[in-house]
Amino acid sequence: MTEFYFGLRAVHMTCAALTIALFFTRGVMMMLDSPRLAHPVVRWTPVAVDTLLLTSALMLTTIIHQYPFTTSWLTVKVVLLVVYIGLGSIALRRGRTKTIRVAAFVAALATVAFLVSVARTHSPLGIFAG
Amino acid sequence: MTNTSRLWKVLAILLIVSFGILLYMGREIYLAAPPVPTAVKTTTGKTLYTLADIQTGREVWQSIGGHELGSVWGHGSYVAPDWSADWLHREATGILDIWAQRAAGKKFADLDPAAQASLRSQLQPEMRTNTYDPGSGVVTVSEDRAAAIAVVADHYLRLFSDDPSLDTLRSQYAIKKNPIPDAARRQALTAFFFWTAWSTVTNRPGQTISYTSNWPADPLVGNTPTAPTFLWTFISIFGLLAGVGALAWYYVSTHGKEPAPAIPSGDPLRSLKPTPSMKATAKYFWVVTALFLVQVVLGGITAHYAVEGQGFYGLPLADYLPYAVSRSWHLQLAVLWIATAWLATGLYIAPAISGHEPKFQRLGVNFLFVCLLIIVVGAFAGQWLAVMQKMGLAANFWFGHQGYEFVDIGRFWQAFLFVGLMLWLLLVGRALWPALKARDDNRSITMLLFLSTIAIGLFYGAGLMWGRNTHLSMVEYWRWWVVHLWVEGFFEVFATAVIAFLFTKLGLVRAKTATNAVLFATIVFLSGGVLGTFHHLYFTGTPTAVLAIGSVFSALEVVPLVLVGFEAYENYKHSHATPWVAAYRWPILFFVAVAFWNLVGAGLFGFLINPPLALYYMQGLNTTPLHGHTALFGVYGMLGIGLMLFCLRGLGNLEQWDERLLKGAFWTMNLGLAAMALFSLFPYGLMQVYAAVSEGFWYARSAEFMQQPTMQLLVWLRMPGDILFSIGVLMLVAFVGKLWLGGGRRQEAQVPADAQPAARAAR
Numbered sequence: 001m002t003e004f005y006f007g008l009r010a011v012h013m014t015c016a017a018l019t020i021a022l023f024f025t026r027g028v029m030m031m032l033d034s035p036r037l038a039h040p041v042v043r044w045t046p047v048a049v050d051t052l053l054l055t056s057a058l059m060l061t062t063i064i065h066q067y068p069f070t071t072s073w074l075t076v077k078v079v080l081l082v083v084y085i086g087l088g089s090i091a092l093r094r095g096r097t098k099t100i101r102v103a104a105f106v107a108a109l110a111t112v113a114f115l116v117s118v119a120r121t122h123s124p125l126g127i128f129a130g
Numbered sequence: 131m132t133n134t135s136r137l138w139k140v141l142a143i144l145l146i147v148s149f150g151i152l153l154y155m156g157r158e159i160y161l162a163a164p165p166v167p168t169a170v171k172t173t174t175g176k177t178l179y180t181l182a183d184i185q186t187g188r189e190v191w192q193s194i195g196g197h198e199l200g201s202v203w204g205h206g207s208y209v210a211p212d213w214s215a216d217w218l219h220r221e222a223t224g225i226l227d228i229w230a231q232r233a234a235g236k237k238f239a240d241l242d243p244a245a246q247a248s249l250r251s252q253l254q255p256e257m258r259t260n261t262y263d264p265g266s267g268v269v270t271v272s273e274d275r276a277a278a279i280a281v282v283a284d285h286y287l288r289l290f291s292d293d294p295s296l297d298t299l300r301s302q303y304a305i306k307k308n309p310i311p312d313a314a315r316r317q318a319l320t321a322f323f324f325w326t327a328w329s330t331v332t333n334r335p336g337q338t339i340s341y342t343s344n345w346p347a348d349p350l351v352g353n354t355p356t357a358p359t360f361l362w363t364f365i366s367i368f369g370l371l372a373g374v375g376a377l378a379w380y381y382v383s384t385h386g387k388e389p390a391p392a393i394p395s396g397d398p399l400r401s402l403k404p405t406p407s408m409k410a411t412a413k414y415f416w417v418v419t420a421l422f423l424v425q426v427v428l429g430g431i432t433a434h435y436a437v438e439g440q441g442f443y444g445l446p447l448a449d450y451l452p453y454a455v456s457r458s459w460h461l462q463l464a465v466l467w468i469a470t471a472w473l474a475t476g477l478y479i480a481p482a483i484s485g486h487e488p489k490f491q492r493l494g495v496n497f498l499f500v501c502l503l504i505i506v507v508g509a510f511a512g513q514w515l516a517v518m519q520k521m522g523l524a525a526n527f528w529f530g531h532q533g534y535e536f537v538d539i540g541r542f543w544q545a546f547l548f549v550g551l552m553l554w555l556l557l558v559g560r561a562l563w564p565a566l567k568a569r570d571d572n573r574s575i576t577m578l579l580f581l582s583t584i585a586i587g588l589f590y591g592a593g594l595m596w597g598r599n600t601h602l603s604m605v606e607y608w609r610w611w612v613v614h615l616w617v618e619g620f621f622e623v624f625a626t627a628v629i630a631f632l633f634t635k636l637g638l639v640r641a642k643t644a645t646n647a648v649l650f651a652t653i654v655f656l657s658g659g660v661l662g663t664f665h666h667l668y669f670t671g672t673p674t675a676v677l678a679i680g681s682v683f684s685a686l687e688v689v690p691l692v693l694v695g696f697e698a699y700e701n702y703k704h705s706h707a708t709p710w711v712a713a714y715r716w717p718i719l720f721f722v723a724v725a726f727w728n729l730v731g732a733g734l735f736g737f738l739i740n741p742p743l744a745l746y747y748m749q750g751l752n753t754t755p756l757h758g759h760t761a762l763f764g765v766y767g768m769l770g771i772g773l774m775l776f777c778l779r780g781l782g783n784l785e786q787w788d789e790r791l792l793k794g795a796f797w798t799m800n801l802g803l804a805a806m807a808l809f810s811l812f813p814y815g816l817m818q819v820y821a822a823v824s825e826g827f828w829y830a831r832s833a834e835f836m837q838q839p840t841m842q843l844l845v846w847l848r849m850p851g852d853i854l855f856s857i858g859v860l861m862l863v864a865f866v867g868k869l870w871l872g873g874g875r876r877q878e879a880q881v882p883a884d885a886q887p888a889a890r891a892a893r
Contacts, residue, residue: 004843
């Protein structure tokens with residue numbers, strides 16, 4: 001499986017970029033009150049991308065033999081991911097007022113930016129690592 | 131005579147003739163089964179194995195999970211090897227190496243082609259000649275073969291211990307470390323594996339084919355497809371095409387001749403008031419959902435063992451929940467949650483049909499529920515204790531792991547479950563009794579539904595027909611009475627009858643039309659289904675007649691499945707028949723999915739592995755779980771969910787009925803299942819078939835082949851489909867959880883606008 005490492009890493013990073021771009025787009029649509037936010041393509045494309053993202057992530061963990069809850073930077077990634085999903089859900093669906101939704105959207109973007117920095121540095125401190 | 135009574139007569143005659151042949155062939159299988167020798171001796175009189183060794187070895191194999199860890203005669207699981215094929219090939223190469231060493235001082239692989247060909251020509255008489263003496267019951271082997279057997283046995287003794295030199299191979303086979311700590315048990319296990327391999331290569335007396343019709347494919351020892359394997363393949367395809375033509379003719383000639391029903395203006399079931407016993411079935415559905423969730427988690431764990439043999443993302447899971455246990459529970463839970471959904475549906479609709487709530491019915495429903503919980507917990511605990519080798523072999527048979535896929539809970543738990551099924555029949559029967567006595571249009575279809583439930587209950591009894599030392603060929607025979615006659619016989623009848631019945635109750639189909647259609651479908655299903663049982667038994671030490679009858683009749687099973695699109699379309703039309711039907715949209719769409727997967731999972735993927743020549747190479751490869759997942763979940767799982775939704779609609783609390791969750795669950799589960807099949811299991815299976823045809827069956831299941839990067843990648847390609855499927859399951863759990871716990875969105879927002887007034891009225 002190790003021969004697939006670089007290919008999988010490329011798939012993983014591409015999907016990560018795509019999912020963040022899609023989230024950003026949907027956030028902007030939310031702010032513009034676009035009715036297309038509920039369009040099936042807009043709703044389900046991120047699910048397809050996230051499925052590939054998660055698959056490649058799980059494959060990578062078994063190749064490098066580093067797993068969440070045993071390797072600290074991966075633990076931080078998983079925790080940040082849960083926070084990001086929660087904030088994203090408030091931003092796009094659950095937030096009662098627009099202010100709450102926009103605030104959640106900004107917080108979600110900040111979270112995912114830090115998450116990417118943790119992934120790039122392989123350090124739980126991410127961008128703040130010395 | 132009316133058309134209906136004529137159909138009943140045809141059905142009765144069909145069942146008498148089919149079961150007569152099935153039983154007669156059982157006798158033939160008994161007589162033609164490969165003998166279990168009293169002893170295996172060398173030409174100089176040294177005893178290698180005794181009858182007791184072989185019998186004990188089989189019990190040891192059962193105790194470690196049997197079919198749930200590798201396979202025997204092609205039946206079982208797919209990560210560890212097929213022990214019969216693996217032993218056979220190792221023994222053959224072992225003999226060749228001994229001869230090569232003696233002749234040239236080299237290993238066989240290092241000889242030149244001419245020398246190899248010379249030795250190979252001596253190998254086949256050495257291994258295929260039948261040396262079993264019926265008088266003494268002794269099998270005699272040469273000293274060279276005995277030496278090769280010792281080498282193979284040593285490999286297995288180390289494999290099933292904690293020998294560090296085989297750590298990697300154990301992990302690749304998803305076998306936990308030190309799976310059999312007792313050395314005597316390990317020794318006995320080798321006797322059983324030897325015997326299963328011996329049966330596959332030893333010629334039947336007076337014939338040139340082995341006891342297993344030359345299965346598994348291994349050209350080295352002369353195991354190639356037999357002439358009947360080719361012949362009956364083509365005859366079966368011929369029969370299938372003729373059957374499809376005949377049924378298409380029948381359908382076109384009769385379709386549309388029946389008068390259309392007068393569709394009621396409102397939901398006929400809206401006035402239905404659940405009785406106390408009907409309300410008591412609600413908890414069955416909560417448990418069904420929980421069991422389904424656990425089953426899917428265990429499926430994920432089991433699939434992951436194919437890439438990380440003893441762990442789960444770094445967690446040493448095999449120490450606590452080894453592959454053999456996770457797979458056993460995954461399979462048993464599939465049967466259990468689907469069966470529980472059906473049991474609950476039976477208990478729910480019986481009083482609804484008859485309008486009769488017998489005395490103590492609620493108590494009976496609650497008592498049965500407690501019994502089922504005890505059976506699940508007790509049987510599963512027993513299987514865990516067995517695989518962890520904490521049981522004696524006798525206790526293992528009664529309370530532990532019987533090792534026979536789908537019917538592998540301990541005998542005590544099997545008997546308990548049988549009693550539970552009889553109690554269920556009693557409860558359904560007494561509530562249905564007034565409806566069964568009534569002389570109206572509904573009587574026949576109610577009777578057919580009841581008969582299929584009786585058959586489901588009674589046929590589990592076939593699983594009690596074997597004992598600790600019954601011949602393996604006969605165990606397979608009875609095992610498939612349960613598994614095949616359930617899933618390819620009475621389950622199909624139940625599915626057709628229950629769906630037609632519900633549509634009749636909703637007034638979307640005339641009772642008379644439905645009765646005749648269901649009776650005809652039952653005759654078509656069972657005309658292939660009963661004798662189709664033999665398609666599981668082509669290579670389990672049975673005579674050629676089994677292969678002939680099995681291939682032709684099981685091909686006929688596919689006939690109604692090819693044309694199931696008609697039924698699917700009719701069902702789909704019902705979901706748009708009148709505005710109030712929108713309230714039943716998702717149960718009906720799950721029934722449409724049942725028809726779709728009946729065509730794809732049962733029909734296409736089933737027939738892919740059905741002709742003898744196909745199964746000769748494909749048995750025990752990933753083409754089997756391809757059929758297994760798409761047919762068992764695709765057809766019966768979808769049916770279980772559809773029935774559950776139908777009953778839950780009647781049980782109230784509709785303020786929490788969340789159509790969005792159902793829609794999401796429906797599509798993600800269907801797409802996930804399709805993705806798992808098409809991206810992973812199908813291509814993986816086909817790659818294995820290629821390897822089995824070009825090298826031999828042992829190679830298609832070897833670590834050498836399965837650990838190649840491409841094959842590992844194909845395992846991982848399950849993941850996108852599995853993730854989608856899991857999302858669907860979570861949505862279904864959330865849907866049922868909302869109904870149970872309350873809260874959530876109101877229905878008005880979910881039901882299409884034109885259906886709202888009727889949907890409200892339905893409440």
